[in-house]
Amino acid sequence: MKKLFLLALTIITTNTFSQRPQGKAKESIKISGTVIDKETGTPLEYATLVLQSIQDPSKISGGITDIDGKFNVEVPGGQYNASIEYIGYKTYKLPQTSFDRSTDIGTVYLEIAAAELEGVEVVGEKTTVEVRLDKRIYNIGKDITTSGATISDALNNVPSVDVDVEGAISLRGNENVRILINGKPSALAGFGSTDALQQLPADAIEKVEVITSPSARYDAEGTAGILNIVLKREKTLGLNGSVNTYIGYPANSGLTANINMRTDKFNIFNTTGVRYRDSPGSAYFDNTYSSGSYDRIIEDRIYNRLDKSLNTNLGIQYFINDQSSITASAFYRLSKDEDLTENTNERYNLNQLADNTFREESEVEDDNDYQVALNYENNLDDDGQKLTVDFQYSKSDETKPSIIEERQTLPSDQLIALENIYENEVENEYLIQADYVLPMGESQFEIGYRGNLEENITDYRLDSLDQSTGLFNTNKDLTNKFTYDENVHALYSQYGNKFGNFSFLLGLRLENTQLKGQLESEYDASELEEDLGVAVDANFDKNYLGLFPTVNLIYELDEEGMQSISLGYNRRINRPRGFYINPFPSRSSRTNIFQGNPDLNPAFSNTFDLGYLKRWDKLTLTSSIYYQRETDSFERVQQSTGQTTTDGIDIIRTLPINLSTENRYGAEAGILYNPAKWLRLNSSVNVFKFDKEGVYDGVDYGADNTSWFGRFSSKVSLPKKIEWQTNAFYRGPSQNSQTESDGLFRIDLAFSKDIMKDNGTVSLNVSDLLNSFKRESYTETDFFTSRSEFQWRKRSFRLSFVYRFNQPKERNGNGRGGNDDGGDEDMEG
Template sequence: MKKFHFLLSTLVLLLTVTVFGQQKPARTKVTITGKIVEKTSKLQLEYATITFKNTQNPKLIFGGITDNKGDYSIDVVPGIYDITLEFISFKPTTISQKLLNQNTNLGTTALEEDATQLNEVVVRAEKTTVEIKLDKKVYNVGQDMMVKGGTASDVLDNVPSVTVDAEGNVALRGNDNVKVLIDGRPSNAISIADALKSIPADALDKVEVITNPSARYDAEGGGGIINIVLRKGKNLGLNGTVIATAGDPETYGLTGTVNYKAKEFNLFTTQGYNYRNNPGNAFTDSRYLNSDNSTRDFMNETRTNERLNKSYNANIGMDWFLNESTTWTNIFNYRRSSGDNRDNVFQNYYDVNHDYTYTRNRINEEDSKSKNVEFNTTLTKNFKKDGHKLTLDGSFSTNTDKNLAQITDTSTANSTISIDETLNNQTQSRNTLQADYVLPIGKGSQFEAGYRGNFMVNTTDYAVDSDGVPVPNFTNTLEYKEKVNALYTQYGFKIKKFSTLLGLRWEDSDIDVNQLATNDFTNKKYNNFFPSAILNYEIDDKSSASLSYSRRIQRPRGRQLNPFNNLSSNVNIFVGNPDLDPAFTDAIDLGYLKRWNKLTFNTSLYVNKTTDVFQFVRRETGTFVNGVPVIISSPINLATEYRSGFEFTLNYSPYKWWKLNSNFNFFYIQTDGDYTYTDFTGNPVFQDFDYKTTSWFTRLTSKVSLPYKIDWQTNMTYNGEQKNNQGSTLGNFSMNLAFSKDVFKDKGTVALNVSDVFNSRKRIQDTYLSGVVESHSEMQWRQRQINLSFTYRFNVQKNEKDKKPKGNQQQDDNGDFPG
């Protein structure tokens, strides 16, 4: 639709230039300004068209379009005009016989949706999969065939600048210190990686990537913010979408989105059920070392995983338009999932000559259940002055995760069998209160202020039985309480081509880490200021540059804090550290955006400095299991990290039938730190963690429109090698493929996609720990997936024009400059 309006406006402007070029150039022009919004919700309409036709000289025609805030400014020759304001699927408004002989503000014009016209519109310009803006990137999920039948984790793995590793951990520009929001709010899931795997991709509308957020956002997340926006209905009347999916390995899914919108209210719901089997595999070949690094013996480990997950996701909500200026939105979210996971591990042992000695087999049968309930309420009040508004928001949620596992361990060396059981139950409650106030001051300036209170309690009950006997070192109840109160203010102004947004956020943190089994209580209180600044310069109407700065924080949580061991492996044990302090990041970003007719190019240089970085150190315990040393890994505030990089993203449409999107990121990491501990023999061991490394990743997506309404999409990704102080992660290439065809007069779409065509998406690592072990490992979290999906739309077109979602201030205002 944007392209259609741009083309229409360009034709109008060309006609204006052509006609006006035939006139005598002695006339003085006047400037006409105004704003166009949607009548019901008061949301601004971007790319709406304004046409001025002189009633005394019909050859005199002027025109233009609104910007991304619905504003317009058009120069016309003084005279009497018929003015037409219009937008596709809305009823046009005409102002007749308007005398324009001086600079005039026509005020705000509200256009009303035309349901009849909406159903008649068939040809619409398709929105690009990735929209590039100076301060963020917006990934439109509905345009990507590659993720049909997938999960939110699959969606993020297709977003520019974002990567998802084999275990579902999300990173932005190679930095895993990233904050994930859902509809502008912090995710209330205990494990965000697990939650993303249980949310169907079809429930997502778009993903916003903000690499250097302003002060209105939580300071959490040194690497930036990823905001996932869920689907909500938009059109008048009853409309919706139903998507059914089947795939191999065994996958079934059904998701439906239904919306009913009237003048006084808007009802919407999304319901989805998914059944997924995600088999995976891994192997590790290890050479164990003596203190002089000579070979002691060998162990080869192979692992197969069967992960069956059944999940149900639902939300139901209502926008209630109390009056023309006040909207009250209430949304209820419910997620439930259950998993049946089987992990089968074979460990083959060899002596120093690599002669086989014996085999151990560990089978981990895990049953997991998760339930999440959340209620969000938002009241938005728009005052008379355009842009003047108050938003009050509350979010209340509970989440429970229950995991029960039985580990059977057998050995051919002595024919012994041991059975261990682990219990890992977690409950979490999160309550959030927020108020945001926006006040325009004069022309081109704006003041904002707000409060946010985030109150969270997480309780982890972990216990282990070995052959029916409790194991004290593996049993504990950990209670984590977090209370964060924040105030922020920011002021933005625009002077000619310069726009500036200056902000300051203050957060007061009160953290309790309580080990209830040992009566060990730790409390940490601290408060910090987090300034932000964004400077934007409009070079011309198609290019701009920006310079931004922000200060961020990363608080340790969950597994990082729990000092009681995890029994997933009996020789490689992870132990948390309840005394961890937060890490702080200072981030600077220099960006440039350029648009051509067929190409949009965005590039940036960035530098981050993080102090008190969490570093995982490994040390020997002096304990051996069948001759294999038990090694503990634990996080500590060890180092200072310097991270710098360069990236670019581009959208290119060489032809109407071919769209290309590419993203490239190169980054450099330098870590300064060292660690000394006393080993089990009483000798000091020094570990130098100073290291420098570079890495890069790139992604290319091609979408081709073939005859007979068939679309073909290809996605290729390469993650470059990255070294660390104890080894390296090797480079990896993968590719996805998808085809789709519209049927039933464009009301339906059939899509076939293949994820990981070459079955090559793996995490491949080489590890070297002097005097301990040298190993090579490969881990494939999920094998190649083939999905077939069918989408059916009723009373809504395939490429419906998106509007900004109502409700949360953070969805509407993502660092936009006043203007």
């Protein structure tokens, strides 16, 4: 595979270098300039300069822009019809036709080719979609339903994205999605978890990039694709910023401040927020058993979750000269969760109540996250060559002590079990990457390296009370320390070009993955070997070498960029996280344990995506159909352990395995419609189907499922500068091999009014207006059934106030005017 990669790289490099001018004729001149998105102020990569000879119109030359939107093209001096083009944008025609000496045409600002956007007077309130060769970019505008909300809440308003009742994020119905912050894995997003996104403020987001066909510069992790969250940072000179404070019910309050100070040599930026949030929830389970001391158990659970957090991100960018800069940033998050779960059980035999129990679990979760990052950029010459080097270190230290007490309350009051659990999880991650971009006439070549080194240490101890002695004894079988390392080294190369209305981006990525595990425990791994039917080594060291090609094509069906077709293909990988690998059984209750599988291997997928974009005067349509085939996909299966608790209840184990081959088909469409200045409508729908095949331990886990989800948003501008926004979301019924889930529906409502000469905005939000966002499921196996209802968070109300200083209102809407450190395409290695 190494030889194949080197051969492919050599062929690409040889072909692209052969297109470069071999010698500079005496009459040759250079035409240079920069292309910028007029709305956002961001550079447009792969914009095309077209030069058509006036004397011989059949002769067409030109070039494309680099990551910074710059082009530098060498052509013979003469008379040309010159224009600048970019997919989905209005063509800009240069007034100059005579080029007899080298010319810098300066900065050219392109406008999106959507007439309806021109009719909206305040640009910061627009919702727009930009289609690139490898992504869709949603500038989600001034979404007042997320004022004072979290990043997780804001993602639930992005087309193709779904956030379930527990905060799990999926893309097109697939939860194996890679979350990036400013193009990189980050402590801001959490390590393999989305918990941090439920604590960070939504108003820190500039835009969200939905990348369903990632180019080679991205990590190959995530079979569903990538969500890249780009955070705000102003480029306006001087001191500017905003302050957002809010209060809500159930108890929810916080304060977030965004401050930016820019001079000719420095840019200093900071976002700091504090939060206090109570999130009550509930669950109901009706379980039946084919064996054990009870044939039916009904559980009522009440969740009381209190989150107190502080987060701050501070950075400084120093402009060394006009060509280079260095940026240093540091992030810190301190979080303390206090969770109390109360579980009332009614236990039956032959429809007769046998006894009642009450279980109380108290958990305190202290979480400290740190991250430091350095970024160096150097524009090596005026031709557009660029070198970018990055280093990032992240650390998360999470301590979770908990106490579990379970008592019998009927027919008598007595203690059943008392347990103390101590769990500490420490994660360290190093990221090193370098990218080099080389424009070559009309094309562009890019090459890069990225190393991502992760270490996860989980220390778990369970102490149980021995009622006969009154002493706590450590459970040796359930106490362990597991160290899991995931080291990924990657080289990538990609080449892009445009011929008339046709653009393409081809890439190849070589990744080497090392997965290492070390278990320190008295647990007998032979039990797991017996369950899996294969030899299992909890102390393992595995290596995988793979090639991941990507192909992205776009063809514009008209000259104005109002209609286009895109085609994408990519190969991706799903690496098991440490939680899935750790063979040590951990448990959410005395009757349910989760056990990782060190024999779990990565899953691989191949995905094809065909898209269509059409813009009318007041309407924009985006649509696509897609197909994905994943091999060795993960499945969590539930089994009876053959063991019972001291009071005779079967203990059930959940085990992840490489079970099946999965085929996934889908279609999606999104509409942005602005029929009038006072009304803006946004809707999307995604329909998908998957079928999987797999047999494990004599049980057929094959399943077919067709489901869909859709969302609708309307925003009405009322008199007196009042805005009214309504968001509705519905997810259809779904099923897997063991569980069927009913549909989910929710409505969010918000009103806002501008005050203080438009420097301030007051908003009132209602989340889940009908209190209907509840998951109802039915699970059936050969040894038990379960009907359940689960509500993660009840209906909530929130009143917020935003004040902006030295910052026009439109810049607060979606962070127009800049990217965060390393937040654009040049950071996505």
